[in-house]
Amino acid sequence: GAVVSQHPSWVICKSGTSxxxxxxxxxxxxxxxxxxxxxxxxxxxxxxxxxxxxxxxxEQGVEKDKFLINHASLTLSTLTVTSAHPEDSSFYICxxxxxxxxxxxKNIQYFGAGTRLSVL
Amino acid sequence: AQKITQTQPGMFxxxxxxxxxxxxxxxxxxxxxxxxxxxxSSGEMIFLIYQGSYDEQNATEGRYSLNFQKARKSAxxxxxxxxxxxxxxxxxxxxxxxxxxxxxxxxxRLHILP
Numbered sequence: 001g002a003v004v005s006q007h008p009s010w011v012i013c014k015s016g017t018s019x020x021x022x023x024x025x026x027x028x029x030x031x032x033x034x035x036x037x038x039x040x041x042x043x044x045x046x047x048x049x050x051x052x053x054x055x056x057x058x059e060q061g062v063e064k065d066k067f068l069i070n071h072a073s074l075t076l077s078t079l080t081v082t083s084a085h086p087e088d089s090s091f092y093i094c095x096x097x098x099x100x101x102x103x104x105x106k107n108i109q110y111f112g113a114g115t116r117l118s119v120l
Numbered sequence: 121a122q123k124i125t126q127t128q129p130g131m132f133x134x135x136x137x138x139x140x141x142x143x144x145x146x147x148x149x150x151x152x153x154x155x156x157x158x159x160x161s162s163g164e165m166i167f168l169i170y171q172g173s174y175d176e177q178n179a180t181e182g183r184y185s186l187n188f189q190k191a192r193k194s195a196x197x198x199x200x201x202x203x204x205x206x207x208x209x210x211x212x213x214x215x216x217x218x219x220x221x222x223x224x225x226x227x228x229r230l231h232i233l234p
Contacts, residue, residue, distance in 0.1 A: 044211070112164070
């Protein structure tokens with residue numbers, strides 16, 4: 001299957017600092033990437049859809065100024081948690097959909113390994 | 121509204137036995153895709169199997185098979201000959217024909233006992 005690399009896998013930061021998480025598709029081009037947040041023992045919650053060369057589409061309730069998304073190339077999307085606070089501590093995971101026929105429910109999303117963010 | 125329901129929060133299964141993880145879904149779409157993902161304790165989401173709503177045959181991938189019953193709107197995952205490494209969280213998910221959003225169920229935590 002396709003490989004999605006996410007970095008870093010674990011980050012600890014002080015309150016008020018910003019943290020950048022990278023999501024790369026290694027062996028395919030991804031016009032669309034997704035960012036999820038997962039609380040302990042819960043399912044994935046979609047935060048935003050990242051489209052190459054355009055602004056991200058945020059889900060309702062997600063602060064776009066706090067969670068900055070940049071999809072600068074067909075293989076890289078970044079999520080920056082600005083002015084992080086302890087309540088932002090969570091597991092963040094990205095996924096990527098390969099470029100192709102969009103009219104197909106089989107466009108599989110491949111996931112990165114996730115980033116565990118701890119804000120002190 | 122589209123919804124995925126996984127009614128088993130946790131399951132314990134003896135090694136080498138087969139296991140069925142339940143998943144039902146609700147959608148008014150005629151065309152959609154169903155997925156199963158595995159999430160081990162490391163956190164990564166591993167794609168296991170896909171079933172299209174118009175696929176006539178149940179999907180199979182190695183030890184994984186999807187028991188698709190469209191009229192009942194169920195898409196149960198069957199793991200044959202379970203192994204210790206199958207212990208993980210399993211998520212059922214659905215994607216409509218149009219659009220990129222995937223809807224996930226709440227997951228089932230599977231424990232394989234030696």
